Amino acid sequence: MRMKTFLACLLVLSVSVEVSNAACYFELLKPVNPGDEIKGCYDSKGELHEFGSQWKTVDCFECSCSREGIDCCTIYSTPVGYDKEKCVSIFNKETCTYEVVEKNDHSKTCPVHEMVG
Template sequence: MKTILACLLVLAVSLPLSNASCFIQPLNSENSDIAGCLDSEKKLHKFGSQWRTDDCFDCSCFKDRIDCCSAFVTPVDYDKEKCISIFNKETCTYKTVEKDDHSKECPVRGWVG
């Protein structure tokens, strides 16, 4: 009983620390003759393959699911009154700059992702 409680405590503490920018998409197991995973754009990926989406998610194809996680981190702790964050889809990165002068970067104290 103590072991179960200890496991539940560890799980409860670790869940808020987990990466919330991942998701799993189960595959339809009814169609067993498919040779891979269909992504959201209906592109077929072979089992065991990996790819990056246009929205900067790194995905992996398994026989029962597609796993995807963000390929970027998001700035969360910066001066939001003075600065803005700008996402670059080409590099899958954020740049945090002053609102009035985009050539001046702002310090970021915390990232999520």
């Protein structure tokens, strides 16, 4: 029964990720040492987050901690509908946004007609 529930959850997650086009991942909780009580979620920097908490990472992910694990998704949209011959997209990690500018003159922005994520 647990395996069917797990597979159903994976199916729902894979469909929802495909619909949203966001980059997401889920990490199951595991104790730091075998047999230890799980007290929360440890992020990639080793910081402990309480169950039910949310945080943003320096890599532009929004994460949440549940008793099942850590769920993280990107907080930015990626431009895909623009003139790739004339323009280039540049990611700003501080603001977690893309700017689409002309290749030959970065002071000129390009129109974007479609974003994903």
